[in-house]
Amino acid sequence: MGCRKTTSPTLGDAFIFYKGRESVKIIRISVENAISIMATPYDVEVELVTAKGDLIWTRAIGKGEFVRRKNVVGLMGNFFQENVK
Numbered sequence: 001m002g003c004r005k006t007t008s009p010t011l012g013d014a015f016i017f018y019k020g021r022e023s024v025k026i027i028r029i030s031v032e033n034a035i036s037i038m039a040t041p042y043d044v045e046v047e048l049v050t051a052k053g054d055l056i057w058t059r060a061i062g063k064g065e066f067v068r069r070k071n072v073v074g075l076m077g078n079f080f081q082e083n084v085k
Helices: 011-017 020-035
Strands: 042-049 055-067 071-082
Touching: 011 020, 020 042, 020 055, 020 071, 042 071
Parallel strands: none
Antiparallel strands: 042 055, 055 071
């Protein structure tokens, strides 16, 4: 998507890559639920702005990583570029 493979944005920085209020809202709620006590995994389609400024549709799948079911230690997931939306 135009970033180095070693790019690891902070959670707050990651939201700037999403396009439009709806995509930001969808991914923000999904991530918040994944790292909350609910530990809800997510599988959503959202519009993303690449580092080069291109608009693409992506599928984001993720879940929170917990220690002893109560302490969040990370967020694991994958992004897939959708061909056509």
